[in-house]
Amino acid sequence: xxxxxxxxxxxxxAGDDALVDVGGVRKTISLALVDDVQPGDYVILHVGYAIxxxxxxxxxxxxxxxxxxxxxxxxxxxxxxx
Amino acid sequence: xxxxxxxxEPPRRPKRDYVRPLDLKSGRIDMTHGSGxxxxxxxxxxxxxxxxxxxxxxQGNDQAAFEAPPELAAGGRLxxxxxxxxxxxxxxxxxxxGCLAVHGTVNDVAMAGARPLHLAASFILEEGLALADxxxxxxxxxxxxxxxxxxxxxxxxKVVERGKGDGCFITTTGVGVVPAGVRxxxxxARPGDAVLVSGTLGDHGVAIMAERESLGFATSIVSxxxxxxxxxxxxxxxxxxxxxxxDPTRGGVATTLNEIARQSxxxxxxxxxxxxxxxEVAAACEFLGLDPLYVANEGKLVCICAPEHADALLAVMxxxxxxxxxxxxxxxxxxxxxxxxxxxAFGGRRIVDWLTGEQLPRxx
Amino acid sequence: xxxxxxxxxxRTARVIAAAIAREAxxxxxxxxxxxxxxxTHAISRYGIGELLPPNIRLIHGPGCPVCVLPIGRVDSAxxxxxxxxxxxxxxxxxxxxPATGGLxxxxxxxxxxxxxxxxSAADVIRLAQEQPGREVVFFAIGFETTTPPTALAIRQAEQxxxxxxxxxxxxxxxxxAIANILESPEVRELGTVPLDAFIGPAHVSTVIGSxxxxxxxxxxxxxxxIAGFExxxxxxxxxxxxxxxxxxxxxxENEFARAVTREGNLKAQALVADVFELRKAFEWRGLxxxxxxxxxxxxxxxxxxxxxxFGLAYRSVPDHKACQxxxxxxxxxxxxxxxxxxxxCTPENPLGSCMxxxxxxxxxxxxxxxxxxxxxxxP
Numbered sequence: 001x002x003x004x005x006x007x008x009x010x011x012x013x014a015g016d017d018a019l020v021d022v023g024g025v026r027k028t029i030s031l032a033l034v035d036d037v038q039p040g041d042y043v044i045l046h047v048g049y050a051i052x053x054x055x056x057x058x059x060x061x062x063x064x065x066x067x068x069x070x071x072x073x074x075x076x077x078x079x080x081x082x
Numbered sequence: 083x084x085x086x087x088x089x090x091e092p093p094r095r096p097k098r099d100y101v102r103p104l105d106l107k108s109g110r111i112d113m114t115h116g117s118g119x120x121x122x123x124x125x126x127x128x129x130x131x132x133x134x135x136x137x138x139x140x141q142g143n144d145q146a147a148f149e150a151p152p153e154l155a156a157g158g159r160l161x162x163x164x165x166x167x168x169x170x171x172x173x174x175x176x177x178x179x180g181c182l183a184v185h186g187t188v189n190d191v192a193m194a195g196a197r198p199l200h201l202a203a204s205f206i207l208e209e210g211l212a213l214a215d216x217x218x219x220x221x222x223x224x225x226x227x228x229x230x231x232x233x234x235x236x237x238x239x240k241v242v243e244r245g246k247g248d249g250c251f252i253t254t255t256g257v258g259v260v261p262a263g264v265r266x267x268x269x270x271a272r273p274g275d276a277v278l279v280s281g282t283l284g285d286h287g288v289a290i291m292a293e294r295e296s297l298g299f300a301t302s303i304v305s306x307x308x309x310x311x312x313x314x315x316x317x318x319x320x321x322x323x324x325x326x327x328x329d330p331t332r333g334g335v336a337t338t339l340n341e342i343a344r345q346s347x348x349x350x351x352x353x354x355x356x357x358x359x360x361x362e363v364a365a366a367c368e369f370l371g372l373d374p375l376y377v378a379n380e381g382k383l384v385c386i387c388a389p390e391h392a393d394a395l396l397a398v399m400x401x402x403x404x405x406x407x408x409x410x411x412x413x414x415x416x417x418x419x420x421x422x423x424x425x426x427a428f429g430g431r432r433i434v435d436w437l438t439g440e441q442l443p444r445x446x
Numbered sequence: 447x448x449x450x451x452x453x454x455x456x457r458t459a460r461v462i463a464a465a466i467a468r469e470a471x472x473x474x475x476x477x478x479x480x481x482x483x484x485x486t487h488a489i490s491r492y493g494i495g496e497l498l499p500p501n502i503r504l505i506h507g508p509g510c511p512v513c514v515l516p517i518g519r520v521d522s523a524x525x526x527x528x529x530x531x532x533x534x535x536x537x538x539x540x541x542x543x544p545a546t547g548g549l550x551x552x553x554x555x556x557x558x559x560x561x562x563x564x565x566s567a568a569d570v571i572r573l574a575q576e577q578p579g580r581e582v583v584f585f586a587i588g589f590e591t592t593t594p595p596t597a598l599a600i601r602q603a604e605q606x607x608x609x610x611x612x613x614x615x616x617x618x619x620x621x622x623a624i625a626n627i628l629e630s631p632e633v634r635e636l637g638t639v640p641l642d643a644f645i646g647p648a649h650v651s652t653v654i655g656s657x658x659x660x661x662x663x664x665x666x667x668x669x670x671x672i673a674g675f676e677x678x679x680x681x682x683x684x685x686x687x688x689x690x691x692x693x694x695x696x697x698x699e700n701e702f703a704r705a706v707t708r709e710g711n712l713k714a715q716a717l718v719a720d721v722f723e724l725r726k727a728f729e730w731r732g733l734x735x736x737x738x739x740x741x742x743x744x745x746x747x748x749x750x751x752x753x754x755x756f757g758l759a760y761r762s763v764p765d766h767k768a769c770q771x772x773x774x775x776x777x778x779x780x781x782x783x784x785x786x787x788x789x790x791c792t793p794e795n796p797l798g799s800c801m802x803x804x805x806x807x808x809x810x811x812x813x814x815x816x817x818x819x820x821x822x823x824x825p
Contacts, residue, residue, distance in 0.1 A: 003371045003484060004591065004649045004675065006449040006705075023365025023447045027299040030568060033594050033714045042449060044652060044705050047537070048566025049595045051714065052652040052705050054449060059704035063452055066678065070461045298565065355456075365447055370565075428456050428677055429463075430493015432814040 004046035006054050011039050020045065089137050089147065104128045109213040116207065116241025125239065129217060133224040138200075138235035146235035151199060157262030163190035164255040170248050172215065174293045176286075176304030179252055180222035182380060185309045186331070187256035188230050192311035193327040193383065195266040195318045196258035201227065203254050204238040208247035219250060230309040232256070264318060270325035271346035275414040276392035278385040280313065280399050281306070281407040282358045283335055284377035288366045299369055303362050308381030313404045317385065320398045326386035329379070336375040336434045338384050339422045349417020352424040352434060358407045376437050386414065449704070453676030454492075462681040463497040470688050476502045477640045478687055479777055481624060482647035483510035483805025484675050490810035492677040502684065505777035506807035508623050509647060511587045511616075512539045513799035513806040514730040514775075517763040519616055520545035522753075523585045526614065527551065527559035530756055533577060534614075535562040535570045536585035539803050544796060546763055551585075567599035574603070574611035583752045584613045591649040593617045593741065594714035597721040600743065600750045612752040615743055618728065620650050621658045622739030626730075627776055628666050641777060643687040645680065646672035648702055655710025659698045667696045674702035721747055729762055731799040732771040766791075769798035774807055781808040788812055 007020040007029075016032040020043070030049045031037050043050035104124060114121035131139055138146040154160065165186040172179045184201065191198045203223070207216065227234055234254075260266075285306040292301045310329060318324060326346070330338035343350055359374045367374050381404060387395055392410055399405030412424075422434045470476065480486060486506045489495060495504055508514050520543050527534040534551065541552040541563060555561040560580075564570055567584060574582040586596045596613060603611045624644065646659055651672045659670040669690035673683035683701045690697060700706050721744060728740030743751040752758065765771065769791075770784040781787050781800065791797040793809050800808035 004652075005368050005447075008448070022368065022450075024362040025299055025301045025365040025369060027369065030566075030598070032598055033711060033717070035713060044649065046591055046649060047595055048568055049598070051591060051594065051649065052711050055704045059449055062674075062679075062682075062701070062704060066458045066462070066682070069465055070458065072465075361447075368447065368450065426456075426491070426493050428454065428459050428492040428494070428497075430496045432491060432493050433816065435813050 004044050004051065006042050007045045009037055009039050009041045009043060012037075018050075089141055100124050100128075104213060106213045106217045110209075111207045111211040111213065111216065111241055112209055113241055113243070116239060122239060129213075129220055130237065130239075133220045134227070134234045134237075135224070136233040136235060138233065139237075144236070146200065146202075148200065148235070151197075151259040153197070153259045153261045158259050161191050161194045161196040161258040161260050162255065163187055163258075164253065165190060166251065166253040168248060168251050169290065171290075171293050172219065172249050174305055175289045177307040177380075178219055178222050179250060180219035181226035182305075182307050183252040183254045184223055184226035184230060184232075184234075185307050185380060187254040188232060188309045188311055189329045189383075191256045191258035192309075192314045193266070193329055194258070194260050195264040195314060195324065195327065196260040196311075197315070198230065198232050198256055198258040198311050200235045201232050201254050201256050202236045203234050203252060205240070206247055206251040206253075207239065207241050208249050209241055209244040211249050216250065219252075223252075226309065230311065264322055266318075266324050266327050268326055268328065268342050268345040269347075271342055271348050271350075271386045271414050272325065272388075273348060273414055273416045274389055275325060275386050276389050276410055277339070277350060277352065277412040277414065278387065278392060278395060278399070279335060279358065279409055279411050280310075280383045280385070280405040281381075282360050282363065283379060283382070284359060284363045284367065284374035286380040287334070287377035288363045290378070291370070292366070299366060301362050301366055303360065303366065306379060306381035308404050310381065310383055310404060313383070313399065313402045316398050316402055317395055320394050321387060321391045323391070324385060324387050324395070327383055329383045331380060332378050333437045334374070334376040334378060335382075335384060336373075336422065337437050339434070340420075340436050342384070342386065343417075343420040343422050346414075347418075347420060348414050349420055350412055350414050350422045352412035352422065354424050354427045356409050356411045358409045375434055389413070450676065453674065453678045455678065458678055459492075459497060459681060462678065462685055466502070466681070466685050466688060467499045469685070469692065470499050470502060471692060472499075472501065474501065475640070476688060476691060477505060477642045477777070478502065478645060478684060479505040479507045479627070479641055479643070480645040480673075480680070481507035481509040481620065482645070482650065483513075483803065484648060485645060485673065485680055486510065486805050486807060486810050488675065488677050488680055490814035493814070494677055494680060495815075497681070498684065502688070505641070506774075506810070507627060507644075507777065508730070508733060508775040509589070509620075510799075510803050510805035511589050511592070511618055512543060512803035513771075514618065514623075514732060515540075515543060515587055515616055515799075516729045516731045517545045517765075518729070518761050520551070521763065522758045522760065523551060523583075523614060524549055524554055524559075525758065526583050526752065526756060527554050527561055528557070530581070532581040532583045532756075533560040533562060533573065534583050534585055535564045535573055537565075537587070538563050540585060540587060543802050567595040568602075571599055571602055571606070571608070571611065574608050575606070578610060580610060582611050583756075584611070585616070586613050587616045589618060589620050589647070589650050590653045590718075593718050593722065594653060594711075597717045600721050600747050601717070603750055604747065612750045612755050613743065614752040614758070615722070615741060617722070617741045618730065619739050619741070620647060620654070621661070622736050623730070623733070624659075624662055626733055626736050626739070628662065628668070641668065642691055643668055644670045645683050645687070646670045646698075648673060648675040648679070648705075651700075651702065651706045651710070653711045653714050656698050656700050656706055656708050657710070663696045663698050669696045669699070671699045672702050672706055674705070720744075731765065732775045734772075765799075766797040771798035771800045771808075774800050781811040784808070788816060
């Protein structure tokens with residue numbers, strides 16, 4: 001029961017609500033479960049609520065880890081699988 | 083005019099005297115509109131007839147008679163198809179139940195490679211439906227029919243009590259003719275064939291879901307509802323020996339391909355990286371936990387052809403306004419299980435199975 | 447889509463797969479359990495199993511709250527809808543679970559019950575406001591990710607003074623299920639399956655943090671890597687687990703650092719602690735009765751507790767005799783090992799919990815992977 005996606009906060013609305021965007025689709029959600037969210041931030045959205053802010057630096061670090069791995073692998077096979 | 087295809091000029095009818103014209107601004111459908119009496123006659127005379135405007139309807143009969151189309155004499159065959167339309171909401175971005183009703187049946191006829199000739203339309207209206215809404219629907223149907231070059235030659239109207247219908251249900255039946263030598267059918271897919279699609283997947287379903295308030299998301303996606311017979315005619319002209327044509331509606335491309343696989347007793351292998359999907363449709367599907375392969379379309383077709391014809395057909399499709407995003411998405415192979423499989427963008431493999439139940443948005 | 451597409455890149459997948467193949471010791475086997483319906487779904491949907499060397503086995507754990515929801519609880523929801531005249535609102539996944547007599551909420555709807563699908567708990571509050579003359583019950587399910595929104599809804603109902611809103615609470619807890627898998631007497635009876643490591647749930651962990659898993663790593667010596675939701679996250683986590691196992695470490699590592707911290711979302715945790723308390727025991731379909739594994743609404747919010755409000759009585763309903771879900775949920779058997787898999791038991795006609803939701807091990811295998819069992823020619 002984990003369908004949650006990262007979305008970008010477009011603007012804050014009345015109360016705890018905010019307008020978010022992913023891939024051009026917009027939705028109004030609640031920020032009641034997180035603090036300090038500004039337009040431009042990314043949050044993890046689950047059943048209409050942001051459950052956590054996305055740490056963009058950590059995201060970059062994880063992607064960098066993948067890139068590092070790529071550098072250590074001489075030539076990844078074109079077709080994957082055992 | 084002595085065009086033998088048209089019925090004789092109808093006799094001049096006395097102008098009917100209705101106490102008041104239909105109140106198309108604020109009037110509503112009530113039970114008398116379905117009773118067969120004067121109220122129903124007025125509905126037909128003042129709303130349906132002027133909108134659909136053709137000599138058959140003007141005859142005022144319960145049926146329409148027409149000449150055999152020339153292709154029959156040359157060895158062609160008649161084609162008939164029917165479709166009920168129960169879409170809710172009645173009006174959605176890109177269309178409404180009216181044009182949907184025309185496009186749906188024109189497309190079913192066209193998928194045989196046939197030229198659509200005439201449509202019949204039967205309406206089940208709910209007591210309380212606003213006449214303004216009905217007028218909008220009827221006008222949209224009329225426009226769609228004109229643009230498709232078909233006439234709505236006969237019809238019927240019934241009214242059900244409030245609460246027993248979703249405002250408006252429309253059933254259309256279409257007749258067409260397929261020329262000699264064209265045999266396009268669901269059981270003709272063969273190992274080695276190419277699987278083509280005429281454009282982006284899932285637009286209609288997402289447009290409808292966006293309109294449903296309970297899901298509460300906003301998007302600029304509009305329904306792709308369209309009449310495809312022009313596109314089909316161009317394709318058949320280029321390649322008369324197309325094996326299969328089908329327009330995926332409810333259940334999406336996945337359902338259509340599974341149907342064909344079963345009918346033709348073959349398997350298919352799709353390539354996920356080649357599926358044309360708009361970014362917004364992909365995003366809306368992410369929101370809802372849906373797979374675009376299973377989301378409804380209303381203006382797209384799937385085409386299965388011999389591999390040597392794929393390039394020619396793609397060129398023809400892409401040159402047509404309704405096929406600009408046409409793509410080859412896979413191929414057919416021998417498989418006793420009739421599985422539709424897909425190699426994922428990730429490098430793995432999975433099955434694209436029949437839809438289970440209704441596609442409900444996942445939270446999980 | 448930002449922060450989604452980058453984590454689905456096929457080329458990077460092959461790079462990570464190559465690293466896993468290189469580092470996995472051919473002389474040993476690796477048994478890794480993933481405990482999160484979202485991970486089960488991702489693994490099946492992206493065909494991750496195929497990118498791994500054959501000595502790594504992925505086992506699907508009981509991470510799907512719809513799957514572990516007992517039939518008896520669905521019966522109570524049906525009672526509310528069919529006999530007590532309540533509007534029952536719930537998430538989409540719940541509507542199809544077949545309960546006693548093959549009846550589901552969706553089928554009850556066809557019989558005239560007022561059953562509504564909602565995307566969010568906030569929708570149910572709105573519904574209650576729009577229907578002041580009717581009882582509106584939110585059939586709430588989910589692990590720790592989904593519990594805070596329910597807590598918010600109850601607090602909101604209290605602030606608004608809603609007299610017709612209540613929650614039928616079926617929220618369950620992740621650590622309890624993991625403990626059960628590692629500990630329970632039934633597992634000892636049936637014989638333990640070698641379980642070497644865990645892929646920790648993604649979004650549950652954003653709420654509860656990485657801390658609760660430290661206990662399992664310490665007590666049982668099993669490494670845990672908390673993995674993000676996307677397929678590259680899962681693959682990277684498998685690589686990290688292979689490394690831990692090779693090096694004889696048993697730690698909690700966090701691959702999903704972009705959304706998970708050690709403490710988790712304290713605001714959400716406080717909210718949950720305010721509204722809910724632990725039940726002494728709760729039945730999990732396929733696992734039996736587990737102690738301190740589920741939540742109920744506190745006395746202060748009793749007015750919003752549907753169980754109290756309607757005096758619902760729970761009756762345990764056993765699963766079909768041929769059902770192997772218990773063994774499958776614990777990783778002792780695979781879906782293909784069950785005699786009724788794919789024949790009598792299918793997604794259209796699910797007999798047990800693993801087939802009920804698309805996250806269940808059997809449903810996922812049926813939907814995405816069963817062609818492998820059928821020895822289909824690879825073109």
